[in-house]
Amino acid sequence: MYPPRGLPPRRPKIRENVNEAIRAREVRAVFPDGSVEVMPTLAAVRKAQDMGLDLILIAPTAEPPVAKAMDYGQWRYEQKKKQHDAKKKQHVIQVKELKFRPNTDDHDYDFKKNHAIRFLKEGNRVKAVVQFRGREIAHVDLGKKLLLRFAGDLSGVGSIEGQPRLEGRNAHLIISPVKTAGGPKEKHEKPKSPAAEPSAPAAALQPEAAS
Numbered sequence: 079m080y081p082p083r084g085l086p087p088r089r090p091k092i093r094e095n096v097n098e099a100i101r102a103r104e105v106r107a108v109f110p111d112g113s114v115e116v117m118p119t120l121a122a123v124r125k126a127q128d129m130g131l132d133l134i135l136i137a138p139t140a141e142p143p144v145a146k147a148m149d150y151g152q153w154r155y156e157q158k159k160k161q162h163d164a165k166k167k168q169h170v171i172q173v174k175e176l177k178f179r180p181n182t183d184d185h186d187y188d189f190k191k192n193h194a195i196r197f198l199k200e201g202n203r204v205k206a207v208v209q210f211r212g213r214e215i216a217h218v219d220l221g222k223k224l225l226l227r228f229a230g231d232l233s234g235v236g237s238i239e240g241q242p243r244l245e246g247r248n249a250h251l252i253i254s255p256v257k258t259a260g261g262p263k264e265k266h267e268k269p270k271s272p273a274a275e276p277s278a279p280a281a282a283l284q285p286e287a288a289s
Contacts, residue, residue: 095135096150097123105145107133116142173252175205178228180220187224191231198235198255207250215247225251 093099100119107115107122110129115122119133126133126147134153137144174197176190194204206228208221225242229251236253243250 093150095138097127097133100133100135100143100145102135102138102143105133105135105143106140108144108146110147119145122147172202173205174202175207178206178208178221178224180208180210180214180217180224182224187228191228194228194232194253195235198232198253201255203255204232204236204253205250206253207248210247210249218244218249221249225249229253 098120100123102119104116104118105122107117107125109115109125110131117125122145123133129147131147132150132153133145133147134150135143135145174194176194178187178190194206197204206225208224210218210221222242229236229238232253235256237256239252239254241251
């Protein structure tokens with residue numbers, strides 16, 4: 079297939095740091111039998127190709143650079159697999175939103191509370207939102223009380239970020255997961271941590287409860 083008129087022909091894709099694309103004059107070459115030789119790059123490339131392999135630069139900043147004789151396709155597969163495994167281990171913190179009404183019944187409340195507990199244990203943040211419709215906006219205090227009750231019920235697994243805020247016809251509260259790192263290792267601190275953690279949300283909620 080020919081390229082469209084007026085466009086230059088496509089250049090063949092060069093595999094960077096592989097075989098003749100390695101710019102270093104000499105490399106520390108590692109071969110499948112375990113032998114290691116410091117030799118001119120072109121000589122190492124020829125020796126790898128005689129084995130039916132490619133010479134791949136794996137440590138370009140070393141002195142001299144380290145190259146390994148191996149199959150390029152297999153090496154690419156292993157690199158992609160490592161990147162995939164690394165992404166799986168990474169945890170992206172998300173903000174999970176749960177919506178309430180000022181008159182949310184107990185069944186719906188418990189259902190969403192259980193969801194929030196699961197979200198927090200997974201390391202995510204929870205945004206609890208109370209929506210006011212029509213004349214319900216006159217009872218903002220009911221929405222705030224519901225949010226503070228919600229935060230109190232989650233005090234074992236989460237801590238609130240500030241106080242409930244009213245934006246338009248919505249009141250919301252952010253709850254972050256409680257950090258538990260180091261708890262199991264230091265057994266003598268276990269009796270202190272449960273008493274210290276719940277007290278923080280309780281102290282933060284007292285001014286609102288009074289209002």
